[in-house]
Amino acid sequence: MSAPLMQATGLTLNFGRIRALDDVGISIWPGEVVAIVGESGSGKSTLLRVLSGQAQADAGQVLYDGQDVGAMTEAGRRRLLRAEWGFVHQNPRDGLRMAVSAGGNIGERLMAQGNCHYGNIRKSAASWLQKVEIEVDRLDDLPRTFSGGMQQRLQIARTLVTEPRLIFMDEPTGGLDVSVQARLLDLIRALVAELGLAVLIVTHDIAAARLLAHRIVVMRHGRVVEEGLTDRVLDDPQHPYTQLLVTSVLAA
Ligand SMILES: Nc1ncnc2c1ncn2[C@@H]1O[C@H](COP(=O)(O)OP(=O)(O)OP(=O)(O)O)[C@@H](O)[C@H]1O
Numbered sequence: 284m285s286a287p288l289m290q291a292t293g294l295t296l297n298f299g300r301i302r303a304l305d306d307v308g309i310s311i312w313p314g315e316v317v318a319i320v321g322e323s324g325s326g327k328s329t330l331l332r333v334l335s336g337q338a339q340a341d342a343g344q345v346l347y348d349g350q351d352v353g354a355m356t357e358a359g360r361r362r363l364l365r366a367e368w369g370f371v372h373q374n375p376r377d378g379l380r381m382a383v384s385a386g387g388n389i390g391e392r393l394m395a396q397g398n399c400h401y402g403n404i405r406k407s408a409a410s411w412l413q414k415v416e417i418e419v420d421r422l423d424d425l426p427r428t429f430s431g432g433m434q435q436r437l438q439i440a441r442t443l444v445t446e447p448r449l450i451f452m453d454e455p456t457g458g459l460d461v462s463v464q465a466r467l468l469d470l471i472r473a474l475v476a477e478l479g480l481a482v483l484i485v486t487h488d489i490a491a492a493r494l495l496a497h498r499i500v501v502m503r504h505g506r507v508v509e510e511g512l513t514d515r516v517l518d519d520p521q522h523p524y525t526q527l528l529v530t531s532v533l534a535a
Pocket residue numbers: 298301302303321322323324325326327328329330
């Protein structure tokens with residue numbers, strides 16, 4: 284593969300006096316998992332929002348498949364979000380429709396893509412529930428009757444059912460019990476490998492980054508301070524901030 288799937292350069296975004304992004308460059312290749320790590324307030328979520336077209340940078344450019352996302356029409360960006368990209372939010376409520384059944388949550392993404400055969404949509408929804416380890420007899424239940432971990436797995440099913448090429452994940456295991464987190468990480472790892480997805484994942488959790496990511500990007504104060512292959516960054520960190528991040532995790 285000769286070109287990145289997504290490539291951003293010079294991204295800068297200010298919120299009043301706060302410089303949330305400061306000349307950030309990042310790229311992701313097809314099938315690659317890239318983790319964005321860094322302390323709270325370092326700009327990780329803002330970067331994800333800008334890359335996925337949910338926020339506009341003051342300066343810089345995002346190219347997706349060679350196309351300038353900033354220069355696209357609103358309809359073009361919506362098409363990308365519907366057909367090529369997926370977004371998994373930290374809080375499943377932000378990614379699910381809570382008043383719609385589990386099967387409906389999965390099925391409506393297929394319908395938005397033009398699928399209209401009810402039987403096939405229901406079959407796909409059932410098969411995706413199984414993939415994310417939710418009993419198929421919960422197909423007609425509302426997400427609010429699910430546990431936090433189940434809601435997150437349902438959000439993942441809803442996101443992946445349309446087979447997007449690039450998934451943005453913002454702290455997908457945040458707010459869950461440690462044992463639930465471990466199971467969810469395993470599930471994400473298996474699905475990502477099976478489907479060959481490109482994933483940009485924001486996480487506080489260095490262990491999660493080690494488990495999932497091919498490459499790590501370390502952010503601090505809105506800047507990328509270090510990036511490289513996961514084992515290299517975690518086993519031989521070069522920047523003093525990454526060294527601190529890695530040693531504080533080891534000491535915890
Ligand atoms: N809508 C907004 N209005 C004003 N300031 C904002 C807004 N969104 C983010 N910021 C500020 O931009 C900076 C980066 O925030 P961001 O949420 O991207 O950090 P983060 O690394 O994702 O943090 P966390 O890990 O706590 O979610 C912070 O100083 C934050 O207060």
